[in-house]
Amino acid sequence: MHVVAAVLPDRVEVFDLVIGLQVFAAARLADGTKAYEVRVCGNGATTAMTRGQPSFGVRPSWPPSALENADTVLVPGGQPPHHAEQWVLDHVCQAADRGARIASLCTGAFTLAQTGLLDGQRATTHWLACAELAERYPSIDVDPAVLFVDHGSVLTSAGSAAVMDMCLHMVRSDYGAEIAADTARYLVMPLQRDGGQAQFIPHIPRPTDRSALQPVLEWIGHHLERPLSQTEIARAAGMSVRSLQRHFQDQLGTTAQQWLLHARIDRARQLLETTELSIDQVAEASGFGTAVTLRRHFTSQVGTAPRAYRNAFR
Known part of the structure; x- marks a missing residue:
């Protein structure tokens, strides 16, 4: 035996x-x-x-x-x-x-x-x-x-x-x-x-020193449904694009665009868990625009499709 x-x-x-x-x-x-x-x-x-x-x-x-x-x-x-x-x-x-x-x-x-x-x-x-x-x-x-x-x-x-x-x-x-x-x-x-x-892991990195980036992180959170360029994020932060990227790397260990992607993934997760919104509506509200784009990024980052995630975590 x-x-x-x-x-x-x-x-x-x-x-x-x-x-x-x-x-x-x-x-x-x-x-x-x-x-x-x-x-x-x-x-x-x-x-x-x-x-x-x-x-x-x-x-x-x-x-x-x-x-x-x-x-x-x-x-x-x-x-x-x-x-x-x-x-x-x-x-x-x-x-x-x-x-x-x-x-x-x-x-x-x-x-x-x-x-x-x-x-x-x-x-x-x-x-x-x-x-x-x-x-x-x-x-x-x-x-x-x-x-x-x-x-x-x-x-x-x-x-x-x-x-x-x-x-x-x-x-x-x-x-x-x-x-x-x-x-x-x-x-x-x-x-x-x-x-x-991956589907159990919160994805947004948190700053070690919140003083410089916290205002712009909150601003991003209020504008996730919009298409946001690095230039627009830098303008909201009152920095140049180069300074913005340096602050993100120093405090979060990632780029502004990667942080934005993870913030949108987490917004999508929250909506899938707590609302009756359709997958298309979740995609729009989290800034991915279309269900196809949401599904591609969500599956890549979380390891499962949005609908399967909703079935597991609602």
């Missing part, structure tokens, strides 16, 4: 761990027998964390040595996520060396980064932690837009519920779509969700 073993780090983010284990524990073969043996391996009792808050104690049923014959090793995040215990790093590296499949759950990607398993690879984690992961480990190509990344022997998942997407994907890889679909039905979960993590 395929053995799935999870490491239990200190101050484990327990939701990510439990939902990953639940997917494998729920999987059944055609004859009704378990598809996986599931283990939780650790050095002793630790504290279960829920979004950084200590919640209750948890004790593993298996010692770290039980990782030695696991086919798949799950690596949840701990607190802080960027400082894994040495025994965790050692056992993850040993499992990788003998050919086990390694999968990080949410911020468990920081542990894989510490081992070097993600060097030169594309990877993901919770969108709130992507910038920190990229800053700490510049050799990793961090993708904040996807639900998970599969390199075969090493997988990384985005935040929280995306752990289920990744684990269902692994069930499908191991046993086929039918068993994975049965598992998804048991969990009351789609076998594959539309879009990626």
Whole structure:
């Protein structure tokens, strides 16, 4: 039987761990027998964390040595996520060396980064932690837009519920779509969700020093439905185009036109979530002009079409 073993780090983010284990524990073969043996391996009792808050104690049923014959090793995040215990790093590296499949759950990607398993690879984690992961480990190509990344022997998942997407994907890889679909039905979960993590991320960068740009950002917000050129934005800010671009780069790390695009995307998201406006009306009110233009930019930035986004988030 395929053995799935999870490491239990200190101050484990327990939701990510439990939902990953639940997917494998729920999987059944055609004859009704378990598809996986599931283990939780650790050095002793630790504290279960829920979004950084200590919640209750948890004790593993298996010692770290039980990782030695696991086919798949799950690596949840701990607190802080960027400082894994040495025994965790050692056992993850040993499992990788003998050919086990390694999968990080949410911020468990920081542990894989510490081992070097993600060097030169594309990877993901919770969108709130992507910038920190990229800053700490510049050799990793961090993708904040996807639900998970599969390199075969090493997988990384985005935040929280995306752990289920990744684990269902692994069930499908191991046993086929039918068993994975049965598992998804048991969990009351789609076998594959539309879009990626990008649809959950607020897109407008905020200034670190609001004094210079705040008035023009508010002005843009009141005029999003109009076609706005850089010259017009600079005039509203009382700056030259060159000064405007310098302020945007210094304070927001982007250009005025890119910030305008993201502001229009966020306006469209808000209208899709909270109004009955048609897609054409949303396009006009957010400054994209036509539904075709809205759909092209929205799908590129958010990872799903406007109508699908409305169905998911209203």
